[in-house]
Amino acid sequence: MKAKRTFGQATALWEATRQTASDDDFAKLENAERVILAHRPTSFADAATMLEVVMEQRGDGRSDGLDLRAIERVVSLLRNTAADAPRPGKTNGSGIVLGASRA
Structure with a gap:
């Protein structure tokens, strides 16, 4: 199997x-x-990867390519935001743990 x-x-x-x-x-x-x-994306990085796969397909998009460039900008934003985002399970300074992992 x-x-x-x-x-x-x-x-x-x-x-x-x-x-x-x-x-x-x-x-x-x-x-x-x-x-x-x-x-189902659980992070901005997951979402960016999914959009990259869609972009790679190049489908029947707009002939001027604006749709693909827009998706590229979204991927860039998601990647940058994901890199700057606090990690789940870290303290936020007040002793409260946020983003507890789900089993």
Whole structure:
């Protein structure tokens, strides 16, 4: 029985193979994209990854490319906000722990 790929594993595979995927890698890459796109984001970084996958598809968007550039700006904002955001489970100075992990 095959283990179900996690979002993190799918993201790592997608990032490592998306630019250099051979025909042999296509099924793995397609599966990774499905896992990523079906994921419910729990962070801005997750959301950014999902938008990057959508952007990579280049679909039937606007002929002037404004839609893709807008998504690129959203990804940039999400990545920057995620990098600056406080980590869950850290104290905020008042001794209260925020962002407790959900099991």
